Each structure stands twice: as C-alpha cells, then as structure tokens.
Amino acid sequence: MSKTILVVDDSTSIRQLVSMSLKDAGFEVIEACDGKDALSKLAGQKVHLIVSDVNMPNMDGITLVKEVKAHPQYKFTPIMMLTTESQESKMQEGKDAGAKAWLTKPFQADQLLNAVSRLA
Numbered sequence: 001m002s003k004t005i006l007v008v009d010d011s012t013s014i015r016q017l018v019s020m021s022l023k024d025a026g027f028e029v030i031e032a033c034d035g036k037d038a039l040s041k042l043a044g045q046k047v048h049l050i051v052s053d054v055n056m057p058n059m060d061g062i063t064l065v066k067e068v069k070a071h072p073q074y075k076f077t078p079i080m081m082l083t084t085e086s087q088e089s090k091m092q093e094g095k096d097a098g099a100k101a102w103l104t105k106p107f108q109a110d111q112l113l114n115a116v117s118r119l120a
Contacts (some may be wrong), residue, residue: 002026002028003027003028003030003049003057003120004027004028004029004030004045004046004047004048004049005022005027005029005030005047005048005050005051005116005120006029006030006031006032006038006041006047006049006050006051006052007019007022007029007030007031007032007043007051007052008031008032008033008034008035008037008038008050008051008052008053008056008061008064009053009056009082010033010034010050010053010055010056010057011053014016014053014082014105015031015033016022018051018112019052019109019111021093021109021113022112025088025113025116027085027120030070033056034056034057034058034059035052035056035058035059035060035061035063035064036058036059036069037058037074038050038052038059038064039059039064039067039068041066042071042074044070044073047074047077048077048078048120049077049078049079049080049116049119049120050068050072050078050079050080050107051065051079051080051082051112051116052064052065052079052080052081052082052092053081053082053083054081054083054085054094055083055084055085061081061083061094062093062094062099064079065079065081065094065097065098065099066098068098069097069098078100078101078105078120079098079099079100080099080100080101080102080115080116080119080120081094081099081101081102082087082103082104082105082107082112083103083104083105084100084104084105085104086104096097100119101115101118101119103115
C-alpha cells in the first residue's frame, strides 16, 4: 500500500509539480490550496506526511502546523515546509511549531524525494 502525502500550496503550478514528482515515485497525493483547505481534507484520513508552503491566504503554513499538531490523530504526522522563506527566524518558528524539515524553493525533484523518503 502506498503512502499518502498532503501537499499544501496556494500556487497551482507548485502543487502540480510537487504532486507529479511524488506520484511518479509511487505516493498517493492529496492537494490543498491553503491551511484551511488542508484541515478540511485531512478529515480523519491517514496521511503519512504533509508538505506545506508557508505564505498562503486564509491560513498560513506555520498556523497549519500548529493546528495539525494540536489534533491528537495527527500529532505525530511529520510536516515538511516547502517555501521561498529562508530566514533563520522563520525556520525556527516552523521548527518550534512542529515542522520536521525545511526545503526552499526553487527545488530539485530529487531533493524533494530525498527529504520525503526520510520523513514518510
């Protein structure tokens, strides 16, 4: 059975690029356009990893991490941030919220898959 990854990004092209890379590697993918959409799509289903942007409308990625970690069912689900943000303070904020990895855009598919394979 393949593992399921939730990809959260307000950019359709980034979501498609990440999804395509993950599907080609054999993962099941659920896509969400922001944090609120992501929470509604979790809806009790098993997710092995969440890959999320930081800067999004409605609910940003850091808030999403906090919301997911507050939910008992997803408390131990690893979350990787995939973002243009590279400031140390933002990375620390993500880590403090519960993010396990931080990958900056633009990224190479092999970088993404390497990080995903360590977390999922």
